[in-house]
Amino acid sequence: MHVAFPPTRAYIDRMATKLYAHPVFLEHLTPPGHPERPDRLRAVTQVLAAEAFDPLLREEAPMADEVTLLYAHPEKHVSAVRRAVPETGMRAIDADTAVSPKSWEAALRAVGAANAAVDDVFLGRADNAFVAARPPGHHAEKTRAMGFCLFNTAAIAARHAQKAHGAEHVAIVDWDVHHGNGTQDIFWHDATVLYCSTHQMPLYPGTGAKDETGAGNIVNAPLAPDTGSETFREAFQARVLPALRNFSPDLIIVSAGFDAHHRDPLAQINLTEADFDWATGELMDCASRHADGRLVSVLEGGYDLVGLSSSVSAHVQRLMKG
Numbered sequence: 001m002h003v004a005f006p007p008t009r010a011y012i013d014r015m016a017t018k019l020y021a022h023p024v025f026l027e028h029l030t031p032p033g034h035p036e037r038p039d040r041l042r043a044v045t046q047v048l049a050a051e052a053f054d055p056l057l058r059e060e061a062p063m064a065d066e067v068t069l070l071y072a073h074p075e076k077h078v079s080a081v082r083r084a085v086p087e088t089g090m091r092a093i094d095a096d097t098a099v100s101p102k103s104w105e106a107a108l109r110a111v112g113a114a115n116a117a118v119d120d121v122f123l124g125r126a127d128n129a130f131v132a133a134r135p136p137g138h139h140a141e142k143t144r145a146m147g148f149c150l151f152n153t154a155a156i157a158a159r160h161a162q163k164a165h166g167a168e169h170v171a172i173v174d175w176d177v178h179h180g181n182g183t184q185d186i187f188w189h190d191a192t193v194l195y196c197s198t199h200q201m202p203l204y205p206g207t208g209a210k211d212e213t214g215a216g217n218i219v220n221a222p223l224a225p226d227t228g229s230e231t232f233r234e235a236f237q238a239r240v241l242p243a244l245r246n247f248s249p250d251l252i253i254v255s256a257g258f259d260a261h262h263r264d265p266l267a268q269i270n271l272t273e274a275d276f277d278w279a280t281g282e283l284m285d286c287a288s289r290h291a292d293g294r295l296v297s298v299l300e301g302g303y304d305l306v307g308l309s310s311s312v313s314a315h316v317q318r319l320m321k322g
């Protein structure tokens, strides 16, 4: 039989979605009252234990090959983080960012999981993947740990896709409510990686204006405080999606922070689970058109446990559904 329109991934009922996690992500400790706390991941783990997530392909986050850290950071940054990790107790790197004895392992497993997820989607072991890890990564600049972040997981994974799998164009889409200054910094001169961010402005870390465009590869879509779904979707449709289509990525990496949820205490953007479901679908659409469906999503922020877990649930269900 002649098949004029062979089925694409978009027509397959269920995607093969991988989930990376590891108990050590609960052992990266932060001071009492700190928003980026182990309970975040307990809430995510709990929601992903529901029956709806039985089809997930679950895997323990492997340790990253340390060489891959150098894809985004110079050796002196890597050794500074390593030296900062205390044998007991906790040590502050800056006013927001702390390390404890297991932080090195947690950070390396976060990076290792993102790299492994990239391998999975390029080798056909999964259609897409979600990395449920902490610490987050998008504030980590080339030479600076900041904003709860030690190494820039999404940036390293993007370079890993280029080095290990010959990807020419990798897009990072960051819908965390804070601008990913670190990812922007790392790729400022590198037009092979597109960085698109929606974020509240003004807000920490202060970067992310529309006129910050790097080598033409940085697309910032700042959102005013107290806006919500409509403004977010308009910005996504007007700025992020056209840039993505034009760039034709071989892989989409999502810096998936869920602190633009209306319940989040750190910002004033009023998104709901439905917005994360929608945005996930739009990115999957783009990935299936340009990147054979390849999409890797890495957890960034999200500090209200109910908002975080229900948003992760919507996001991962959409990844599974296609």
Ligand SMILES: [Zn+2]
Pocket: 176, 177, 178, 257, 259, 300, 301, 302
């Ligand atoms: Zn954030």
